[in-house]
Amino acid sequence: MDMILQEDDGILVQPTNFSAVEDNCIYRCGFPQPSNFPFLQSLNLNSIICLSLEPYPEENLEFLKFNKVKLFQFGMDGTKEPSTMSRSAITEALKVLTDIRNHPVLIHCKRGKHRTGLVVGCLRKWQSWCLSSVMDEYKQFAGAKWRETDGRFLETFDVSCIRHCLESIIYTNYGSTKRCLLCIEEILQKPPMTSVL
Numbered sequence: 001m002d003m004i005l006q007e008d009d010g011i012l013v014q015p016t017n018f019s020a021v022e023d024n025c026i027y028r029c030g031f032p033q034p035s036n037f038p039f040l041q042s043l044n045l046n047s048i049i050c051l052s053l054e055p056y057p058e059e060n061l062e063f064l065k066f067n068k069v070k071l072f073q074f075g076m077d078g079t080k081e082p083s084t085m086s087r088s089a090i091t092e093a094l095k096v097l098t099d100i101r102n103h104p105v106l107i108h109c110k111r112g113k114h115r116t117g118l119v120v121g122c123l124r125k126w127q128s129w130c131l132s133s134v135m136d137e138y139k140q141f142a143g144a145k146w147r148e149t150d151g152r153f154l155e156t157f158d159v160s161c162i163r164h165c166l167e168s169i170i171y172t173n174y175g176s177t178k179r180c181l182l183c184i185e186e187i188l189q190k191p192p193m194t195s196v197l
Helices: 034-042 058-066 087-098 114-126 131-145 148-156 160-166
Strands: 004-007 010-013 019-022 026-029 047-050 070-073 105-108 169-174 178-183
Touching (some): 010 034, 114 148
């Protein structure tokens, strides 16, 4: 269900399945529609990661250009077949997702359920979440349409394949409940990854 927020200058409509993955830096949702653009502006996004194969709509591209938001597109097939799940696309998406130079970042696919759920689930594994918590979060967004093949993919995804790419990114606790992705000075000296825009 879409949430509608009231602001002084109008109504902000969240995209389908919108949620914060990490407060103020990583968000997830279904494919943003023009009615969601004012809400997206309120997030002050720096980047969007799209996991859909389809070309990005011209209206969305204009919105990104106007707001100086980088687009990273990793086309993943939305089918239920485990053989079509691209470990390399997920690894590349994780590299962008965990690079704080791309934050705040929004990750989406068509409905914000399966492909987005896989990438977020792999991020959670990298963050050392237990598999049952990873699956609980995945099922929360996939609802009754959760897929056993996605669960098996998450169970077998080896986060060590991305650890070497993310050596300069650290995960730090702030107090007992606040967590934040941080990056050491070395990564700030490197140019950000290239977007498709």
